[in-house]
Amino acid sequence: MTPRDLVTHRSGLPSHDALWYHSSLTRRQMYDRLRYLDPSKAFRSTFQYNNLMFMTAGILAGHIAGMSWEDLVRQRSFLEPFIGQYELGSTTVTIALRGNDTLTFTALSELTYELVPTRGTTFDIKGRNGFSVEFKQDAAGAVTDMVVYQPTGTVVAERK
Secondary structure, three states: OOHHHHHOOOOOOOOOHHHHOOOOOOHHHHHHHHHHOOOOOOOOOOOOOOHHHHHHHHHHHHHHHOOOHHHHHHOHHHHHHHOEEEEEOOEEEEEEEEOOOEEEEEEOOOOEEEEEEEEOOEEEEOOOOOOEEEEEEOOOOOEEEEEEEEOOEEEEEEEO
16 A cells, blocks of 8 residues: 555545544554454545545654654644744734744734644634634745634735
């Protein structure tokens, strides 16, 4: 099985959700049990969504990088493209890196908030219920804008 097989859901394994959903097993323990799961279709014959295969792809990526999956997605190279200043009306918002794995959000040179990754390029603003940011990228992957979601609406901040 190749990494592509893992993420295109053509392993032949059905979801086997009972193994992972509300489980106390670690990723490694779940991975070690994959060999005992029965396929329901022939390999590469049918699309069958399977979270365990995505988990396995994450374990593989971390192994190749020599770190855990969590450390890999938080590492500096993933976060660096978001760092910079964004123009939000007449306010400048600064996105900075604290350490190697934490983005911060500062507006008006006042309070600084930690950004907590949620999915993709979206982060919740820690300590601000209902507030989050999403970084938009162009076709080449360059960050162009930051969308700020707040309880009263959505605003777009352009990258300076």
